Amino acid sequence: MRVLFFTNPLAERLRPLLPLARSLRDQDHEVAFSTAVTMRDLLEPEGFELMLFGATSDEVSAEVSRRAGTDILFLPARDLVTEYFAGARIDLLADEAADRAGAWAPDLVVSEYCDLIGPLVAQALDVPCAVVSTGPSPSSGTLDALADKMAGRYIERGLQPPSQVPWGRWLLDLCPPSLHPQGWKPPLPRVALRAEFMGEEAIPSGPSRASAGERPRVLLGPGTATGAIPGLEALLRSLRTLDIEIAATAGWRTAAGLVRDTWDYAAEGLSATSSLEGASVVLHDGSAEMTFAAAARGIPAVVLPVSPEQQLRAQAVEAAGAGLALRPGHPEPALITERIGRLLGNPRFTDAARRISREMAGMPTATEVGRWLVAAVSGELRPRSPSGRS
Structure with a gap:
């Protein structure tokens, strides 16, 4: 055929x-x-x-x-x-x-x-x-x-x-x-x-879980994890007021292929990753890749959309109880930090995300x-x- x-x-x-x-x-x-x-x-x-x-x-x-x-x-x-x-x-x-x-x-x-x-x-x-x-x-x-x-x-x-x-x-x-x-x-x-993403490989079924005793990991996904985003430095300073580990990825690439020429991850105290494994919360732009990758892992998200299509996904994630949506633009770092803190502090968001994970696995x-x-x-x-x- x-x-x-x-x-x-x-x-x-x-x-x-x-x-x-x-x-x-x-x-x-x-x-x-x-x-x-x-x-x-x-x-x-x-x-x-x-x-x-x-x-x-x-x-x-x-x-x-x-x-x-x-x-x-x-x-x-x-x-x-x-x-x-x-x-x-x-x-x-x-x-x-x-x-x-x-x-x-x-x-x-x-x-x-x-x-x-x-x-x-x-x-x-x-x-x-x-x-x-x-x-x-x-x-x-x-x-x-x-x-x-x-x-x-x-x-x-x-x-x-x-x-x-x-x-x-x-x-x-x-x-x-x-x-x-x-x-x-x-x-x-x-x-x-x-949906199958994650470096163009199938997403493993089932939720991601952080190791016991570790600080929660917050992942900055594509669209939020490069130095080209205005206010990223201020966002990092704000996020560090939470007791969390911050990781970042510039896209679905191997760690060696991450975009390092525009952002020095190590200098900013970030870990560079190509995986959502172990993340407790994801901040992303509402792309299909990140929305479904986070959902498949059972990870709640704060979504900062740009396009009308991304806004639809952001609203859907919030309506399902699996995250919180922000308005397009560049919201104050304190607002993003507050939303991430809410997801980390209330298990209902993770429960909803894991429910969607089970749907996707089927x-x-x-x-x-x-x-x-x-x-x-x-x-x-x-x-x-x-x-x-x-």
Whole structure:
């Protein structure tokens, strides 16, 4: 079988797709990625076939700014999301993507949630499309605006406009039930998919536990652990008023590969780590990687989001009782320290995080989902989802 993955050219959107892509490749299926050339360094070591072309994220942002007549920073969030993903990006990429994909002739298209090129190409080629969701769904108003923005672009290409976003045959959902809004119903047939990160390795099942008698370890995750973040020095001074160990990671890399040229961890009294093992609290930006990695370990989090998607995850973590969300921006170090202190001082946050950990441990792996997808596309009889759950 030939499987073509589509993704926005952003590492945090691409990386959640890699475990599934690897599982399909390891089962001897042909796997290719369609995205911009800026993802070459991340994808080339994987050995997938690559279709690297078209507008980068910066170029799409520039086109949105040109159309709006203002910097994207001044656009309302919904207007930015709809014009970026369902307007400018489709206009700049869809036709070439369809031509290239048609020449490659996939049997299945897999698209990350915010990539709306993949579902359009899948309909044009009359092949099934699976959409990978990496967090709680945006509001119904935002989803309706995306569908409305896309409608004319489908019609002008002789395609049936989608009645909803996401659009496809299956929703491969990395989000555990506790992080979805109460009463949420999947817009497509849902197939649970366990998130696998941690240096692109599967996260071990079960909660992380600090050794008895040790000071609690607070981990500063990606987005909070480099010297480029304004006020980090003040944050470290504030955190040291707590009786804790502070560790930091610049990303999912081995310790030797951490970004040390922008931040001297040792000089600041920090331990550099690529693992969440032993952490009691994580401070992170709400990326899919950190949100699900912390959840899989049963570690409560203080979340300092930047993008609208990160804000949704931050709010979900807080609503589930597994952490506390801060408003985007640069909050006072004392406020961050107070939130971390609250998580350390109240076991209910850890209890909630461990409940989510157990949910994630019961979700099907990428290998299981890959096998199920192949069977579903080929028409073999299988349960509704890899584990018999929907």
